[in-house]
Amino acid sequence: MTHVSPQLSRRGFLAGTAGFTLALTLPLGGARAQSAAASGSAPFAPNAFVRIASDDTVTVMIKHLEMGQGPYTGLATLVAEELDADWSQMRAEGAPGNDALYANLLFGAQGTGGSTAMANSYMQMRKAGAAARAMLVEAAAAEWGVPAEEITVSAGKVAHPSGKSSGFGALAATAAGMAVPEDPPVKDPKDFVLIGTDRPKLDSVAKANGTAGFTMDVYREGMLTVVVARAPKFGAKLRSVDDAAALQVKGVEMVREISSGVAVYATGTFAALKGRDALVLEWDESGAETRSSAQMLQDLSDAAKAGGAMVEEAGDAGAIDGAAEVLEAEFRFPYLAHAPMEPLDAVIETKEGKAEMWFGSQFPSFDKPTAAGVLGMKPEDVQINVLLAGGSFGRRAQGSAHLAKEVAEVAKAAGRDGVFKLVWTREDDLQGGYYRPATVHRLRAGIDAEGRIVGWENAVANQSIMAGTPMEGMMQNGLDPTSYEGSNDLPYDVGARRITWARVDSPVPVLWWRSVGHTHTAYAVEVFLDEVLEKAGKDPVQGRLDLMLPEATRQRAVLEKVAEIANWSGRRAEGKGYGVALAKSFGTYVAQILEVEDRNGFPHVTQVWCAVDCGVAVNPNVIRAQMEGGIGYALGTALFNEITLGEGGGVEQHNFDGYRMLRISEMPKVEVAILQSGEDPTGVGEPGVPPLAPALANAWRALTGQTVHQLPFSTLTA
Amino acid sequence: MIKLGVNGKEVTLDLDPETPLLWALRDELRLTGTKFGCGVAQCGACTVMLDGMPRRSCVTPIGSIDGSEVTTIEGMEGPEIEAVQAAWAALDVPQCGWCQSGQVMSATALLQLVSNPTDEDIDNAMNGNVCRCATYVRIRQAIHDAAKTLEG
Numbered sequence: 001m002t003h004v005s006p007q008l009s010r011r012g013f014l015a016g017t018a019g020f021t022l023a024l025t026l027p028l029g030g031a032r033a034q035s036a037a038a039s040g041s042a043p044f045a046p047n048a049f050v051r052i053a054s055d056d057t058v059t060v061m062i063k064h065l066e067m068g069q070g071p072y073t074g075l076a077t078l079v080a081e082e083l084d085a086d087w088s089q090m091r092a093e094g095a096p097g098n099d100a101l102y103a104n105l106l107f108g109a110q111g112t113g114g115s116t117a118m119a120n121s122y123m124q125m126r127k128a129g130a131a132a133r134a135m136l137v138e139a140a141a142a143e144w145g146v147p148a149e150e151i152t153v154s155a156g157k158v159a160h161p162s163g164k165s166s167g168f169g170a171l172a173a174t175a176a177g178m179a180v181p182e183d184p185p186v187k188d189p190k191d192f193v194l195i196g197t198d199r200p201k202l203d204s205v206a207k208a209n210g211t212a213g214f215t216m217d218v219y220r221e222g223m224l225t226v227v228v229a230r231a232p233k234f235g236a237k238l239r240s241v242d243d244a245a246a247l248q249v250k251g252v253e254m255v256r257e258i259s260s261g262v263a264v265y266a267t268g269t270f271a272a273l274k275g276r277d278a279l280v281l282e283w284d285e286s287g288a289e290t291r292s293s294a295q296m297l298q299d300l301s302d303a304a305k306a307g308g309a310m311v312e313e314a315g316d317a318g319a320i321d322g323a324a325e326v327l328e329a330e331f332r333f334p335y336l337a338h339a340p341m342e343p344l345d346a347v348i349e350t351k352e353g354k355a356e357m358w359f360g361s362q363f364p365s366f367d368k369p370t371a372a373g374v375l376g377m378k379p380e381d382v383q384i385n386v387l388l389a390g391g392s393f394g395r396r397a398q399g400s401a402h403l404a405k406e407v408a409e410v411a412k413a414a415g416r417d418g419v420f421k422l423v424w425t426r427e428d429d430l431q432g433g434y435y436r437p438a439t440v441h442r443l444r445a446g447i448d449a450e451g452r453i454v455g456w457e458n459a460v461a462n463q464s465i466m467a468g469t470p471m472e473g474m475m476q477n478g479l480d481p482t483s484y485e486g487s488n489d490l491p492y493d494v495g496a497r498r499i500t501w502a503r504v505d506s507p508v509p510v511l512w513w514r515s516v517g518h519t520h521t522a523y524a525v526e527v528f529l530d531e532v533l534e535k536a537g538k539d540p541v542q543g544r545l546d547l548m549l550p551e552a553t554r555q556r557a558v559l560e561k562v563a564e565i566a567n568w569s570g571r572r573a574e575g576k577g578y579g580v581a582l583a584k585s586f587g588t589y590v591a592q593i594l595e596v597e598d599r600n601g602f603p604h605v606t607q608v609w610c611a612v613d614c615g616v617a618v619n620p621n622v623i624r625a626q627m628e629g630g631i632g633y634a635l636g637t638a639l640f641n642e643i644t645l646g647e648g649g650g651v652e653q654h655n656f657d658g659y660r661m662l663r664i665s666e667m668p669k670v671e672v673a674i675l676q677s678g679e680d681p682t683g684v685g686e687p688g689v690p691p692l693a694p695a696l697a698n699a700w701r702a703l704t705g706q707t708v709h710q711l712p713f714s715t716l717t718a
Numbered sequence: 719m720i721k722l723g724v725n726g727k728e729v730t731l732d733l734d735p736e737t738p739l740l741w742a743l744r745d746e747l748r749l750t751g752t753k754f755g756c757g758v759a760q761c762g763a764c765t766v767m768l769d770g771m772p773r774r775s776c777v778t779p780i781g782s783i784d785g786s787e788v789t790t791i792e793g794m795e796g797p798e799i800e801a802v803q804a805a806w807a808a809l810d811v812p813q814c815g816w817c818q819s820g821q822v823m824s825a826t827a828l829l830q831l832v833s834n835p836t837d838e839d840i841d842n843a844m845n846g847n848v849c850r851c852a853t854y855v856r857i858r859q860a861i862h863d864a865a866k867t868l869e870g
């Protein structure tokens with residue numbers, strides 16, 4: 001989601017990781033060791049991440065939310081590699097909310113986002129696997145009376161040249177009694193067996209047969225289903241409630257006011273919805289956002305024009321004005337909803353001063369204290385069980401913890417202990433805010449007589465995502481990098497630079513949306529650059545390579561690679577347009593080339609080629625899947641999606657009819673090339689998104705001559 | 719009282735006849751494989767078989783289908799669903815997974831009707847099933863692979 005920590009040096013990262021693993025390993029390992037040995041049945045749990053059961057299964061506790069980006073498989077791979085397990089014995093389970101055990105090492109608190117799951121876990125999970133392996137070897141040495149150095153482990157078998165061998169399960173009880181190694185050695189990457197190869201994902205079967213358990217699938221004895229009627233405009237406050245008709249609906253048990261609106265409690269979802277429909281509510285709109293989004297975009301444009309805080313400044317400020325040719329463009333981006341396929345939901349059970357929650361908590365370290373605060377409990381009296389989430393794309397990563405707060409308020413307002421399942425409908429989701437901020441970029445560039453870019457200006461204006469949330473502390477000098485990241489630190493030599501950011505506030509709540517600032521900055525930069533290169537008579541690929549800074553070696557490599565697999569210089573089919581774009585986000589480098597056709601004045605994308613460098617490719621299958629999915633997600637958005645506020649400030653989209661998703665007939669063919677790398681792995685959940693929309697705009701311009709400076713494309717034909 | 723056959727068993731539902739089949743299946747019968755995505759027949763996450771044909775359960779009031787036979791993903795049997803689920807797992811189609819029951823149901827219904835579907839057949843049969851994770855490349859390939867398995 002966002003860069004919420006300073007860049008750690010490799011050295012600092014590794015040292016921090018090792019220390020952390022050690023701290024984790026000792027108390028838990030020791031404690032479990034005794035009980036396991038004594039009972040003989042409890043699983044061997046050498047640390048907080050690995051459990052080995054007597055039936056040979058190895059369960060990895062996954063500290064990151066599985067919302068489709070593959071951490072169950074990815075993190076289990078790291079453990080399996082160092083444990084020398086067989087892939088078929090591996091299992092994954094969501095780790096509960098516990099900062100002390102399961103923090104994201106890049107955040108210092110438990111949370112998933114910013115495509116950091118692999119990066120922060122890489123050494124930690126390997127060490128966890130290596131520690132378990134060492135203890136199994138010690139156990140075998142003790143049981144067989146042989147030196148540990150003579151023992152080998154491979155594909156889940158512990159063996160000695162004498163012919164003795166064993167699975168993990170049979171050694172688990174003895175292993176549990178062994179000392180936990182403080183700093184077990186990990187493999188040289190050249191010895192990797194699993195990392196870097198394809199293997200089945202751990203959750204595919206359960207997700208194909210309907211047995212995978214999500215939040216909405218939780219049913220508990222006596223549970224009531226709750227839906228909330230929320231304000232029709234952002235910032236409106238409840239004035240009055242008439243719940244008489246709602247309470248007449250069969251199955252509705254109570255109606256309560258909470259801070260976000262009016263909660264209807266019923267014995268089932270349909271009764272709750274029917275009860276909500278029957279509420280008669282009046283709202284005070286005096287503090288509400290009543291501007292239309294068209295007006296808001298105009299206000300953003302004015303703010304960008306007026307300037308803003310300096311983000312980056314270098315070179316001669318007069319370079320552009322003195323240039324032979326000056327290009328200017330304004331780009332407009334709408335609000336966007338994440339629309340995860342499973343809308344927001346959460347289950348809470350309160351009992352005698354304690355609470356237990358079940359949901360796809362993406363930031364447990366915010367969710368837990370928030371819920372505890374509402375309920376007047378100590379955080380340690382609130383247990384969070386982290387379940388599979390039906391998508392997030394940033395929506396569940398709430399600095400405000402508003403979902404945890406809402407479900408806790410639902411439980412509190414009930415006035416008694418009980419079990420409550422809070423469900424958001426699709427309408428609640430699309431109309432409920434927490435959008436990608438609407439944004440305006442105003443760009444200028446100067447070209448000299450030789451076609452060289454001598455100056456580049458970009459004025460960005462939008463809302464801040466971090467301001468007013470617990471993450472505000474990460475803003476520096478009033479700057480929120482998630483608002484403009486990607487507009488600065490370009491990999492290109494564009495001469496003198498001036499990048500500004502104007503913060504414009506609104507009551508519309510905003511949030512990071514799959515690739516955050518890069519969702520708009522990559523578009524503005526890569527489309528404007530393409531237009532400038534065209535003006536200068538340069539080829540889009542070669543022109544970018546010519547501008548590339550010497551240190552931008554990884555950007556250069558992905559661009560060259562994608563040009564190679566797409567056969568950029570040779571491929572020119574009749575009636576098709578081709579475009580390219582490049583973006584580095586979250587430490588991962590992605591370049592894409594896209595082929596488009598003109599179908600009645602609207603783009604139809606037939607193929608996308610994608611080159612990605614995400615360091616060591618732990619699981620190529622997952623990386624390809626994330627590139628494919630990121631491409632489809634970005635394409636549907638670029639073509640169709642905008643959340644608009646009408647005159648008076650009401651959201652105009654209600655459901656998937658007005659906020660249209662990409663469909664299978666619109667999905668292009670995708671070819672992905674993964675660059676070989678020995679660098680530490682970086683994330684892949686978001687980086688597939690940013691280059692797609694600009695590559696589309698560039699291809700469309702190449703085909704039709706039409707520039708697209710306002711998204712989505714559907715506004716072209718509207 | 720509404721009587722339905724659900725996955726081969728007779729059930730009696732004492733619910734508001736307006737109740738969508740989706741919520742009856744989930745909230746009453748605890749058949750949670752059928753998912754909620756939109757509630758207005760725009761996404762396909764709630765797809766079940768009604769008397770053998772795919773149907774969006776979120777817009778199907780139980781009062782309108784008294785006496786019908788409903789099959790959810792939990793109750794599906796036969797070579798088509800087996801081939802589809804095997805292909806789904808082999809290609810690791812699911813990402814978040816929320817849409818996938820519906821995808822599997824629609825794909826199975828397609829293969830029951832058309833043993834060797836073209837890309838166009840797939841577009842037509844599957845266009846009502848949204849996947850927000852955009853697993854479409856693999857869905858398409860998995861349907862072709864399942865068709866091949868069924869050919870034997």
Ligand code: FES
Pocket residue numbers: 753754755756757758759760761762763764765774775776777
């Ligand atoms: S939930 Fe029925 S089609 Fe979306």
Ligand code: FES
Pocket residue numbers: 068341390391812813814815816817818848849850851852853
């Ligand atoms: S797998 Fe996530 S919506 Fe399809």
